[in-house]
Amino acid sequence: MAYSTDADEIFPTLQQIVSDTLRVPIEQVTRESALSDLGMVESIKLLRVAGKIERRFDIELDDSLFFQGVSMGRLVDEIAAQRAAAVSGEAA
């Protein structure tokens, strides 16, 4: 199942994963919100989000990214970058 590396596709999927895992209404997960803004986030929940993203997009992410209060927008860029690398890696 090819993944588009286009950021507009990635964000809705990321929104769904974060909303399901942290049990936060999806409309409150905006591009600017950082995970710690979303309330009651614990390290285990953060890593669970990371695990689901990695499984869903078939990529590896640097975990510390999740602990530095980065925004959803930044995560989308990181996922897009890893996907692009993976796709070009496969193509090479």
Added chain:
Amino acid sequence: MSTSPEPAVPLPTTVTLLDGLFTYAAERHPAQLIGSTDPARALPFARLEHDGVAVAAALLERGVRRGTPVVFPAGDAADFFPVLNAIVSVGAIAVPVSARAGRNPASAARLRHIVEDCEAALILADDDAVPVLREVLPDVPTHPLSALLAAARTTGVPATAPPGLRPADRNPEDLALIQYTSGSTSRPRGVALTHRNVLAALRIIPAALRPHATDVISHWLPLSHDLGLFGTLASLGCGIRICLSQPRDFIKQPDAWLAASCEAGATILVGPDFFYQYLVEAVPADEVTRYDLSGVRMALNGAEPIDPAGLDLFARHFAPAGFRREAQLPCYGLAEATLPVSFDSPLRPPAVDWVDRAALNDALKAVPAGTGGRGIVNCGTPAPGVEVRVTAEGETLPERSVGEIEIRGEAVTAGYYRESEPSARPGGWRGTGDLGYFADGCLHITGRSKEILILAGQNHYPQDIEDAVREAPGLFRRSAVAVVLPADPGAGLPERIGVFAEVASEGPHTATVTAIRRTAAEVLGGASVDVVLLPALGISRTTSGKFQRLLMRKRLLEGTLDNALAHITAAEVLTAPGTGPGGAPSHG
């Protein structure tokens, strides 16, 4: 005639030094496996001894001297145990630290305090932590662990043992290991453990649990934490199959971890309370039957307060997978006891003592009450070789009276490393800082005498959050204090940190609250906090100007904090303030 399973062979009393455990395990159980649930990727016990001796020779070449502490990361078993074996083999002192130590500023600061507290002679670190550590700790030699291991594995075991290797005049009273799980970030306290302490604990655990030779233990606990480290070393001593995963791998894909553990035939699970709740969340009810947990004999639950409702929920959730309630085994232990203090009986389901909440809080008495009261999980009887008593002002209390739990025994530390004043009490008793009571000879833990928040097995101290949030923008003279707030099940809030912050300006204070929330999250590994905003000088102080944290906490909980401007709970969603392009957090 069903033959009863053969008991595991106990560790012989001839083994009196920690490196002796590795030598014995390599001779007695050379082919037994430790590591991945996939046997092809696991390691035979013999390898931990072989690599250990090779690394010891490499340490001697690097001038590691007897009696000096060596700090090293608790990564995977294949590296961790040979290095532990090597350090004690040259008579140095092993100081295991989190594998993530030194990777970011917060953990580098904590590591700096540990290295200074124990005056470490050498730091072994993962490659990407080495540059950070050399900058933060310029005057302590820091070597990449990978290079040391690679060199040791290529040169292999020296033909003739170098003189410094396992000198004959070593003594079980020598220090073997320092456990830095107590104390706050800025004032860490290293639990100093002798070979004698450690070996005593490695005999107490199997004496209490009586493992079978065919048992398989599976866990993912960090090896820098007493439950993970000594649970694994005790398993090495018994010669049972050990499945170890990294904490990160479990937390990221808990369902995959559970499937692999069942596949490997796990009969013993061990972890803090949150581990079991996390599995209930990770495995939807309609997928439970994909797993076979009928073989699990013991599901040890320790290192954290145990939620009675959580025990029941786990047992019911996984019953369709064959999980038996009798396997649930609450236990109590801590670093100061090396690990073991008490274990519940494996022969019956866990028991909960329901007591009257007011009598417990106000009169410090555990008066039996209906299930409407507070449920305290029964943590069983003291393990053989560990003495336990409950005291107040040095007086031993009768049953069902709440006081501080004190312990004594061969596995109990004599004190903290280089402590300024002795922390042991008369008669060799040691305070645990935990509160509880005995009922029918069984230990019940009710809380802690000192302010600690335990999240996912990790200790957090309000002091650490206070130091971090003081830089938040908009504070009046950097005035902020932190306390531990009790769980509020009604509002869906667990036990968490609450920050009282004085703000100078009128408001709105979104940037201040967001900054406090994000900074605290970095210290708490992502967890969010309550924020209570107060006007300038709104935090009450003593006549000498010292913040009165517990008074503020009491007034907040009683609802008599009338000068509060706002109370944003940890669960509330913040709308991100105008954080500029790319969503970079406003606090820079």
